[in-house]
Amino acid sequence: MALGVRALRVHFCASRHFLKTTAVYHQRHFSENVSSKSKASAEPADHILYTQEHFALKDSLRKLIDQEINPFVDKWEEEGQFPAHRIFKILGSAGFLGVNKPVEYGGLGLDFSYSVAVAEELGNINCGGIPMAIGVQSDMATPALARFGSAELKNEFLLPSIMGEKVACLGVSEVGAGSDVASIKTTAVRKGDEFVINGGKMWTTTGTQADWMCLLANTSDGPPHRNKSLICLPMNLPGIHIARKIDKLGMRSSDTAEVFFEDVRVPCKNIIGQEGMGFTYQMLQFQEERLWGVANILTMMEKVVQETINYTRQRKIFQQPVLYHQVVHFRLAELQTEIELLRSLLYHCTALYIKGNDVTKLASMAKLKAGRLARELGDSCLQYWGGMGFTSDVLVSRFYRDSRLMSIGAGADEVMLSIICKYMDILPRK
Secondary structure, three states: OOOOHHHHHHHHHHHOOOOOOOHHHHHOOOOOOOOOOOHHHHOOOOOOOOOHHHHHHHHHHHHHHHHHHHHHHHHHHHHOOOOHHHHHHHHHHOOOOOOOOOHHHOOOOOOHHHHHHHHHHHOOOOOOHHHHHHHHHHHHOOHHHHHHOOHHHHHHHHHHHHOOOOOEEEEOOEOOEOOOHHHOOOEEEEEOOEEEEEEEEEEEEOOOOOOEEEEEEEOOOOOOOOOEEEEEEEOOOOOEEEEEEOOOOOOOOOOEEEEEEEEEEEEHHHEOOOOOEHHHHHHHHHHHHHHHHHHHHHHHHHHHHHHHHHHHHHOEEOOEEHHHOHHHHHHHHHHHHHHHHHHHHHHHHHHHHOOOOOOHHHHHHHHHHHHHHHHHHHHHHHHHOHHHHHOOOOHHHHHHHHHHHHHOOOOOHHHHHHHHHHHHOOOOOO
16 A cells, blocks of 8 residues: 555644654554655645645555455446445555544544545545445444544444444435435334334445444434434344345445334433434534535546547547547537536535535535536436447446436435525525
8 A cells, every 4th residue: 555544644643733643553554655755746736625645645545446446346246245344444444434533533633625535536436336335434424423422432333433343324214204304204212221213214325234323213202303313223233124135226336225123222322412413413414425425426427538538539430530529529528627617616615614614505506516417427428438338348337327326315406406495595485
């Protein structure tokens, strides 16, 4: 690996005058060490958001992807599942599952812009399912725990998740409540010092392999926005049933489960933060989740455009390369322009977020645009591949299938539009 985590940590901390070398530096390492002057230093020094430290992090992750993940993606796509525990242990040991999490719980203690940089680099994985599962672990199931959880919960669930020793999943969506989070039916009824949980969760990423779930459940009969709590739920408890692994259109290498709960008992101390604040915590998590998703799909979109350029430069029709037809090269130029516009919005939104601003409207705009652009780009590029694009042998067809989820997961396009309208004060009042 290009940059040891110990060296990476010291480099980050020294540059910020933290000058603290904790024991965790010595516990986590790569197979090789290099100086802080990696090839990433060739990246532009005047980047709008990233520093040389961001590029060093991205460079190290890219090497890991090329060595440990991409050579096996086709196999895992065929099998319908990737080995989450093995891959997360590699990523966790390298420091990539908690870049913006507290150092005392195994994280790097950096700001969210580093998570965005990691999400971008994970877009170099040759499928959508594995990056999505990694994102659930690092930026969807754990932000509320890191921010509001007790020290005991953080030691039991957050630290091993950051280290890659435990696989996490997020239990929010249900059969009748996907984007409409307020309508979930799963209950957690307090009985003594325990909650008794009944109900079920749907579309649970890595649900068949997970060690614990960040569960959103109704803990009272109050108003929908005030009766929910987030609970750390070990997945090996009696009464938890994995009903099935869902067969999906895309994201094939990421297992997705339907889970049922039947009188599952969990200690009340496993609640994250305050009881009744789960909906609010989940909405805060959504900001990071949506920005993470935008960053991740940007890289793959750019990769698909470049592969399409390379292919259409070689493929001929009517005695000339497909790329030479004006409708093709104009369209590819237009798509690349859209990618750059979306990237600018992402960086602007991230810069505001790390300064403590509410970016719900901008994050919703970015997520909406990313989902729609991915669909548009996938369709256009696949068309230029002709019959080859309709096979499973090329990246563009996999992207076409995987990227469709962007307009559905973490809030459908229509929900994003409603949020934007609300912030614009043009949403009709009930």
